[in-house]
Amino acid sequence: xxDLSRREALGLIGPALLATTLPLHAQSGQSLKIGxxxxxxxxxxxxxxxxxxxxxxxxxxxxxxxxLLGRKVELVHYDDQSSAATVPGIYSKLLDIDKVDxxxxxxxxxxxxxxxxxxxxxxxxxxxxxALAVNDKFRYDRYFSMLPAGPEAKYxxxxxxxxxxxxxxxxxxxxxxxxxxxxxxxxxxxGARENAKKIGLKTVYDRxxxxxxxxxxxxxxxxxxxxxxxxxxxxxPPDSSGLIKATHEVGLSARMLGGGMVGLQFAALKTQLGPxxxxxxxxxxxxxxxxxxxxxxxxxxxRYRERAAKEGVEPLGFYLPPFxxxxxxxxxxxxxxxxxxxxxxxxxxxxxxTFPTVVGxxxxxxxxxxxxxxxxxxxxxxxxxxxxxxxxxxxxxxxxWPAKYKSGELKVPFEPIKR
Amino acid sequence: xxxSWDLLINAVLSGLLLGGFYAAVAVGVTIAFxxxxxxxxxxxxxxxxxxxxxxxxxxSYGIDPLLASLLAAPFAFLGGRALYRLxxxxxxxxxxxxxxGLAFFFGILFIVExxxxxxxxxxxxxxxxAYIGPSVDLPFSLSVPLxxxxxxxxxxxxxxxxxxxxxxxxxxxAILAVSQDPGALRMVGGNPVKVKEIAFGIAIxxxxxxxxxxxxxxxxxPSVGREFIGRVFAIxxxxxxxxxxxxxxxxxxxxxxxSITTTxxxxxxxxxxxxxxLLITLAVRPSGILGR
Numbered sequence: 244x245x246d247l248s249r250r251e252a253l254g255l256i257g258p259a260l261l262a263t264t265l266p267l268h269a270q271s272g273q274s275l276k277i278g279x280x281x282x283x284x285x286x287x288x289x290x291x292x293x294x295x296x297x298x299x300x301x302x303x304x305x306x307x308x309x310x311l312l313g314r315k316v317e318l319v320h321y322d323d324q325s326s327a328a329t330v331p332g333i334y335s336k337l338l339d340i341d342k343v344d345x346x347x348x349x350x351x352x353x354x355x356x357x358x359x360x361x362x363x364x365x366x367x368x369x370x371x372x373x374a375l376a377v378n379d380k381f382r383y384d385r386y387f388s389m390l391p392a393g394p395e396a397k398y399x400x401x402x403x404x405x406x407x408x409x410x411x412x413x414x415x416x417x418x419x420x421x422x423x424x425x426x427x428x429x430x431x432x433x434g435a436r437e438n439a440k441k442i443g444l445k446t447v448y449d450r451x452x453x454x455x456x457x458x459x460x461x462x463x464x465x466x467x468x469x470x471x472x473x474x475x476x477x478x479x480p481p482d483s484s485g486l487i488k489a490t491h492e493v494g495l496s497a498r499m500l501g502g503g504m505v506g507l508q509f510a511a512l513k514t515q516l517g518p519x520x521x522x523x524x525x526x527x528x529x530x531x532x533x534x535x536x537x538x539x540x541x542x543x544x545x546r547y548r549e550r551a552a553k554e555g556v557e558p559l560g561f562y563l564p565p566f567x568x569x570x571x572x573x574x575x576x577x578x579x580x581x582x583x584x585x586x587x588x589x590x591x592x593x594x595x596x597t598f599p600t601v602v603g604x605x606x607x608x609x610x611x612x613x614x615x616x617x618x619x620x621x622x623x624x625x626x627x628x629x630x631x632x633x634x635x636x637x638x639x640x641x642x643x644w645p646a647k648y649k650s651g652e653l654k655v656p657f658e659p660i661k662r
Numbered sequence: 663x664x665x666s667w668d669l670l671i672n673a674v675l676s677g678l679l680l681g682g683f684y685a686a687v688a689v690g691v692t693i694a695f696x697x698x699x700x701x702x703x704x705x706x707x708x709x710x711x712x713x714x715x716x717x718x719x720x721x722s723y724g725i726d727p728l729l730a731s732l733l734a735a736p737f738a739f740l741g742g743r744a745l746y747r748l749x750x751x752x753x754x755x756x757x758x759x760x761x762x763g764l765a766f767f768f769g770i771l772f773i774v775e776x777x778x779x780x781x782x783x784x785x786x787x788x789x790x791x792a793y794i795g796p797s798v799d800l801p802f803s804l805s806v807p808l809x810x811x812x813x814x815x816x817x818x819x820x821x822x823x824x825x826x827x828x829x830x831x832x833x834x835x836a837i838l839a840v841s842q843d844p845g846a847l848r849m850v851g852g853n854p855v856k857v858k859e860i861a862f863g864i865a866i867x868x869x870x871x872x873x874x875x876x877x878x879x880x881x882x883x884p885s886v887g888r889e890f891i892g893r894v895f896a897i898x899x900x901x902x903x904x905x906x907x908x909x910x911x912x913x914x915x916x917x918x919x920x921s922i923t924t925t926x927x928x929x930x931x932x933x934x935x936x937x938x939x940l941l942i943t944l945a946v947r948p949s950g951i952l953g954r
Contacts, residue, residue: 283784284775284776284779284784284884284885285885286883286885288779288784288883288885289783289784289785289786289883291784292783292784325885421929424930450928450929450930451928451929451930452924452928452929452930452932453929453930453932453933454889455889455890455893455933456924456929456932457680457683457879457880458676458679458680458810458879458920458921460672460676460807460810461672461673461676461677461921461922461924461925461929462924462925462929464669464672464673464676464925465669465924465925465926468666468668468669480786480881481786481880481881481886484786484788484880484881485880488795488807488809489807491795492795492797492805492807492809493797493805494805506786509785509786510785511785511786511787511788511881512786512881515786515788515881519795554783555782555783555785556783556784556785557785629790
């Protein structure tokens, strides 16, 4: 091999070095670790897996742009098995052994609440994903919630429903409530009772049921016997399915029916129930209506669906994934603006700034919740058959409330399918 | 709430429908736990496995979920036999079946659950069949959803078939014998291990069929089986451990008690009332309703 002169060597090495730095321009050797537990098995796993895909898409995006603070982003995550018991151990490991730079919560309320003590003890800035009113008790000033419920979460899931009830003519007189003996349903029903009281409705049935209930027909029959004008359900996915089937089987009709029903946002239940969903008014966070077209949302949903199809995860991607992606967009913007990984500085950015995301411009308010709540009241309309494709189209899940995002008119009454 | 006859009759009918499903779910536990003294805590996981087999054959090939479960039952029977062999050689033969056996079946429960999770994912799955959705209207304002009537009929037919098998066949009588006195069976030339192996295979096959009934009633995800552990063992104990008729009776009593409580006093009280019945029955009759 011929000897290279210093100039020749520099001539070769210089462009080579430049080439390695250019695509990942400022990425240094040490990665920036973001740690979290995530429900990848157990009852919350459907949401957990969908959220993880969104996080991974964000990590790919940010790394393609050169990383965060010049460092490649690495996601360090463990399966919390949808159980609160596993969470403290996971976050101890993330902070003490994996030495992650940033921690975020897993999906939903219970794992987030279980992580809070250790997070507060370590003074970490903490963003949660669809955790309901977790900070009401902790009052931690570095907690920020990615859930459109706002600071008064317990009212948010029924406010739109009862504001729509108030518009009915003649004015309804009576209401029936039922929901699971579990945290979301209990909170949702508490708020619903007060929202119903505000508009002068008389309660004629108000009973909760254990989460492992199999047959919902006795509950629905009792509601039918009470003959309410309005029926409000606060349910989890299996009960949402059971209650709607029983509603049609028993032949329960009402001026308006629906409420805080978890599960109706996912393809599995939408396709299973099909036309049984027509005229049910329920809560949503995002649907593909013209009034909710935020910059980047369509592209994100398309990319999510490609990955979700390969991994056999929720195929629609309306409920959690855009918000999980937006959560990371906010974190990215806050870290960039802070210019460091100092938790106090990041929290300060999160407290004061408005962040553009794929689910719109967001700002945090009291208790780290969204400053402007955006739980939507939507109604299934014109559902024919059980094909999933119809749910990707506008006009099938019509937004009725709030007025700012309204995309259609309320259809009443709710009538069971005659078989 | 005031008691109306319409509601009461409908509540009793709903309870009987629910009881039929409970009987189908619990009959395998009665065989394994009651007759064979095998604490198969993984039984609900096999029920969920049956539900997913029904889902797979229904969604991929359009096969009716009940037919799917019948097609899968012989394989489940063989799998159950193999599982018992493993359990026997690892624990029972060495007299270590109590705590170690329990841990073994806990392990099986998690393996089945995680396998389903890896293969089918985490979403709720459902099946399609002509009898899911419609109801049959009867006189006196009675309404019977077919998705609940079908499990009742299939559950009762399954228990009846097993009862006939146990009482009318040589192997069946040997299973009853081994449940009473394995030593005596050995003295008359029978092989208790082989008999228990066959009985355990039947128990697992019933779980697979019960799984199809479950997914007919409600959507299923891999971890849903844990919710049934308490109920199925309670029915087995209430019925008298070894009695299939007792299992059906106990399942109906729990179903009706839950349904009436749900209708008139609120669903939250239903499990409390059902388990109070269990406690009172055991206090008055420790061997269960039809136990000896």
